[in-house]
Amino acid sequence: xxTGAVSGRFAVAGLGVTAQGVRLGRPAxxxxxxxxxLALADAGLTRRDIDGYIGTSSEAFDDIRHLGLAPxxxxxxxxxxxxxxxxxxxxIGAILTGQxxxxxxxxxxxxxxxxxARADGSRGSFGSFAYGYPRLYGMIxxxxxxxxxxxxxxxxxGTTSQHLGAVAVAQRAHAAVRPGTIGYGAPITxxxxxxxxxxxxxxxxLDCCRDTDGGVAVxxxxxxxxxxxxxxxxxxLGVGTGHNMRNWWTGEVYDLHDDIAPAAATAFGQAGIDVDxxxxxxxxxxxxxxxxxxxxxxxxxxxxxxxxFVAAGGTRLDGAIPTNTGGGQLSGFYATGFTAVVEGxxxxxxxxxATQVPDAxxxxxSGHGGNGGVQNTWxxxxxxxxxxx
Amino acid sequence: xxxxxxxxxxxxxxxDDLDAPFWEACREQRFLLHVCSACGRAYxxxxxxxDHGSVRMRWQTGSGRGEVHTHTVVHHAYDPGLADxxxxxxxxxRLDEGPFFHTDIVGCDPAEVAVGMRVHVVWDHLDDETVxxxxxxxxxxxxxxx
Numbered sequence: 001x002x003t004g005a006v007s008g009r010f011a012v013a014g015l016g017v018t019a020q021g022v023r024l025g026r027p028a029x030x031x032x033x034x035x036x037x038l039a040l041a042d043a044g045l046t047r048r049d050i051d052g053y054i055g056t057s058s059e060a061f062d063d064i065r066h067l068g069l070a071p072x073x074x075x076x077x078x079x080x081x082x083x084x085x086x087x088x089x090x091x092i093g094a095i096l097t098g099q100x101x102x103x104x105x106x107x108x109x110x111x112x113x114x115x116x117a118r119a120d121g122s123r124g125s126f127g128s129f130a131y132g133y134p135r136l137y138g139m140i141x142x143x144x145x146x147x148x149x150x151x152x153x154x155x156x157x158g159t160t161s162q163h164l165g166a167v168a169v170a171q172r173a174h175a176a177v178r179p180g181t182i183g184y185g186a187p188i189t190x191x192x193x194x195x196x197x198x199x200x201x202x203x204x205x206l207d208c209c210r211d212t213d214g215g216v217a218v219x220x221x222x223x224x225x226x227x228x229x230x231x232x233x234x235x236x237l238g239v240g241t242g243h244n245m246r247n248w249w250t251g252e253v254y255d256l257h258d259d260i261a262p263a264a265a266t267a268f269g270q271a272g273i274d275v276d277x278x279x280x281x282x283x284x285x286x287x288x289x290x291x292x293x294x295x296x297x298x299x300x301x302x303x304x305x306x307x308x309f310v311a312a313g314g315t316r317l318d319g320a321i322p323t324n325t326g327g328g329q330l331s332g333f334y335a336t337g338f339t340a341v342v343e344g345x346x347x348x349x350x351x352x353x354a355t356q357v358p359d360a361x362x363x364x365x366s367g368h369g370g371n372g373g374v375q376n377t378w379x380x381x382x383x384x385x386x387x388x389x
Numbered sequence: 390x391x392x393x394x395x396x397x398x399x400x401x402x403x404x405d406d407l408d409a410p411f412w413e414a415c416r417e418q419r420f421l422l423h424v425c426s427a428c429g430r431a432y433x434x435x436x437x438x439x440d441h442g443s444v445r446m447r448w449q450t451g452s453g454r455g456e457v458h459t460h461t462v463v464h465h466a467y468d469p470g471l472a473d474x475x476x477x478x479x480x481x482x483r484l485d486e487g488p489f490f491h492t493d494i495v496g497c498d499p500a501e502v503a504v505g506m507r508v509h510v511v512w513d514h515l516d517d518e519t520v521x522x523x524x525x526x527x528x529x530x531x532x533x534x535x
Contacts, residue, residue, distance in 0.1 A: 134491040140467040147461035155504045201462040
């Protein structure tokens, strides 16, 4: 294990995941309250043990009163789908600087009820954010911005709709045997993918995730403290970040899926391992192209070969890198960046059920978010999780 | 425009007045870029030069020409008011001076839009006060410094 401020010194001691699904009929803050209580029970902690709170929903400013917490600080973060990993990173930073010992990162949203308030005060789905002058021309939502990257990938490498469909089919196969996912019991075929309606070319309906309601809470503390608690620690081996504005300035922004290279270099550098040591990947996947481009960027397959890699079964349980074993956002549930965080944690905790990767020691988790209405997303975060040794 | 769709105007989507010179010039059918006079690098929208800061940024008339860098065809009406427009083509145009510009592509079937297609600005008079740029296939097909 490498030395450093982060690697091996901090752990997730508690994980709380509520029901995740469409039209649960529960307010978002009630989902956050339940996720907190589930995480506390998982860790064997009480509310009074929580001395730091990081909210990750834009409506979370007043959360701690409803949650009955009395932390030393409460702040909220928002960088779209990168927020989940960033919240854990900031929890570590708070502990490192003496602000707290036990920080809870809380997510909870109920977008399918139609009442979700967004950061700008408007209401609507996650998929219909729009920004700035491109709105004049009917440019709305993350589907369009991600389609711009998919089109470049198809142009440069010959990636096809069937390749995109292979991602959807592989992840649905995982979800189909994982209770509590939107794809549970409902496998799909490539023919069904091809027959689903076009939404934003090249994305068909089955290339796109859908909003779900749900809450997630993650309790971060030192490894030493985590070892004294109820559940086995999931150790944070490394965390890294990158920002796509760098690639905007060079004109490569649409050829890359976020600025993954520095995020990966930082995280793997802290962990002292390389991509061959990763047993399972939980990649942020609002659209099928995101999986293909991230597999390439992280080095699980050569550049431009992500489509054929997935089509050949590379992301299945028996493939080279089992990926999005909980179905991901596409077929599991959409808890923004917490979808991947939850699955990474479940895998290193051995709680992956029918899609548990045998002897999973290291999980790679990614998040990206904040599309700004002009390209897929600005922020990227990488986190490596491991079993306590 | 048909139907109940409210036509958006630049003032409806602009966060502030920093891009106002661009939209005002559109009324005179001039396509401006924000250019650093220290190095000549062109930007859109209003920007700060990554090498020279804000002091020498100037609005200058650009060519209004470029090529389709990437695109999509929208088949789903994300806003009910857009239902009468689908399918429509959205593109990122790489302007000949360098910046990206997001637009729809008019003047051809959306299915004909392709990476590398030469395009040029056309002016859409939304009303007596408001003109916005859109892009259409360029019949001359070659870069033109204008």
